[in-house]
Amino acid sequence: MIHLMIVDDEERARTGIRSLIDWTKHDITIVCEARDGAEALELLNNVHVDILLTDIRMPEMDGLSLIEHVTNDYPHIKCVIMSGYDEFAYAQKALTIGASDYLLKPSRTQEILDTVLKLKAIIEEARHQENTLEKLKVGFRESFPLLKEKTLSRLVMTDNPPFERLLANLHINGEAFPHLFFGIIVLQIDNLHMLQRKYDQEDIELFKYGVKNIAEETFSALFRCAAFEHQDDIIVILNTEDWTGIDELNQHAAEVQQHIRQYLKFTVSIGIGSFDPGINHLRISYQESIRALDMKYFIGTEKIVDYKETVDDDPVHTSYPLSQEKAIIQAVATGDQNAIAERLNAFNEALKPASTSKEHIQKSMLALVFALYRYCIEKNINTNDVFGESLTELTHIIEHSSMDYIVQTLTDVLLKASEQLHVKKNSNKMFQSVLDYMEHNYHKDINRETVAREVFITPGYLSFLFKQELKTNFLDHLHKIRIDHACRLLHDRSMKLSDIAHAAGYNDEKYFFQIFKKYIGMTPTQYRNNLGADSL
The missing domain is CATH 1.10.10.60 (Homeodomain-like)
Structure with missing residues (x-):
């Protein structure tokens, strides 16, 4: 149920909004009415309100002041301002201080209803997401994942693990792999560092738990499966009676991506390894999945890549493009923004992503960053203004992001360096004019x-x-x-x-x-x- 409040100094207006629309039909109830902003704030102390519909011009306290108070004290409330054509500037101001929408008087009942229903949908979606996260929190706290995760990790990550003992440990936790064929899929959260900026560590762990849940629930329709986390990746063990083809796996992987995008509001990329008999195939399938995901580094986010699309490490194409690095530094020195973008793209092209490894790309990008850092020091530029307080975050971006995002981030860093160099040059010229003036006067x-x-x-x-x-x-x-x-x-x-x-x-x-x-x-x-x- 959505709770609606009407604020208007004209009783006829309040009566019309209340009586001309069948609110209960849309699961909305008018919980209170007020004649001005001051009365509305008093009522809000005792009544829960989801949507507030308010006029602008009212005695005691007008609609703009009311919205400012509500935005500060009750940020969950969606405010709709009602104004005449001659008050449109006020409506615009209301949007800047926290109103969610506005209506021009006189408003038809359908316009009022459509506006409120639009906000109702937003509120219900937020509630749904909050409920989903709360359920995940409850499941996360009530589960005992540590022993299970360590056991699953040893099955996949170690050479020649003690399979019988590890499977016995899993059996104690209610986990078993009774079938002949084994395979691995790996899920990586796209641009993880962006989520880490926005949320605290507990939320990030909660998101990973959600990814595991969604992956297990989706693939369990076809496989016996179990998921665990390894270095921010989610690894899913798949176990089935029969060999499974890539097309069927792709279909389920796409479904996983859709559910994660819908419920967790971010995207993942998925690498798929091969299926073969025997639990000892897990290690091979995992390595195939990781090599497949290296392709995502080159082709973008929210991709599904299988083991057949792996990258060959060709030593012919692993040299560092030193001439392109020098060209980039030269563009930074001259302050040509277009040249900076073009030469960074040329640097990227020189790495030949189609025929080299993810590791070589990462090392080359880091080498470029260090070359720029050294140049800034040589030119006496404050590196904090260019790179932040440390290079850690930039390194993290290079190691955990798609190529497009890395190029975008490095372009921003290069432009900052060029701007600081320009400021430095202008300061030098200005300071020299100061010294000249003092020498002559x-x-x-x-x-x-x-x-x-x-x-x-x-x-x-x-x-x-x-x-x-x-x-x-x-x-x-x-x-x-x-x-x-x-x-x-x-x-x-x-x-x-x-x-x-x-x-x-x-x-x-x-x-x-x-x-x-x-x-x-x-x-x-x-x-x-x-x-x-x-x-x-």
Whole structure:
């Protein structure tokens, strides 16, 4: 049952919405009505509401304010704003602050009903997904998967395992493989790292548990089967009386993909190994499935690949495309975005995905990343601005994503590096103009603010540039320029010290003496006398 609330200061409008539509027919009940936003908020303290239908212009509290409160305090409620044609701007604003939809007054009853039914479908879908996840949680907590998973893993992953003892352990857990033929399918969650960004680890484990459940339930119509997890993959052991062909396996694999997409809201790719007699064939079938899934790395996501479509490791095509790497770095240096994308594609093409291994592709992509990282360090670019705080996530993407997504991610990284390099170059040019201005105007009454104004930057950014480029501050550099000039003038004994101080930019002779001694280690008089001693 969906609970609906109507908020409108006109009783006739509320009565019309309530009486002209047969809400109960659609499993919807109007749980309360309010004359304005303030009254509605009071009612919401005690009444559960799923959909709120509200006018805009109302006394006490208008519809926009009401929606803001509801969005913050009751985020599950779907809000629909009702407005006239002259209030359409308000309706647009309502959508930006949390409204799910809007209706223009006067609205036909069918329009109101269609809008509410659309939101009802969204709510029911969310409830269904929540119930599905809750059931998975209950099953996950109540099961004892650890011993079973370790046993299944040893059956498949180890050479010459103790089959009899392992099968006896499985029998204790109610698992048996009584038939002659064995085979393996492997399921990989596409772009797993994207889910790991969005959900915590408990949710990720729950999703894997859901994948196992769906795979086992789907294939159990045809096989005795059991699923377990290995390094983020889901491995399913299939056991049957008769040899099974690829077409039949593909059909069931597609059904698994459909159910996962529908109920778990992500996609998987599936590798299929061969069927042969004997439990010792599991290891071979698993290796075939993994090699088949390597193809997914090249051809995209949500694929079903069987063992006949494996990739040959041809050593002729395993050299690293060094010239393409240099071309990419050159494009980054010039800032040509189109060239960056084109040369990365050329790098990808040079790896010849059709005739090389997934491992070689991954190593080559990582080598490109490290080459870019080294280039950023050489150019004094902050690597955190390009790669984040570490390379771990980028490495994870390369190891667990499709080729299309890897190329997209690396393109973004290359563009970031190019942008940071461009910013660095512009900063260098700007800073050089600052230094030039100071060299030509040190004798004037200049300070950090006046110099920053000359080059159209803020004083704070000017200080940042000095710290970054010279590891000093503005005032120290200005004093250095002035004192260097004063030292040159002191060679001319005809000039008075007061004239030298003024020529160097100091109006106060006493202050000039203090600064000079601080930077030179002696007074101007002592410096000039030492010049005389040197000349003797």
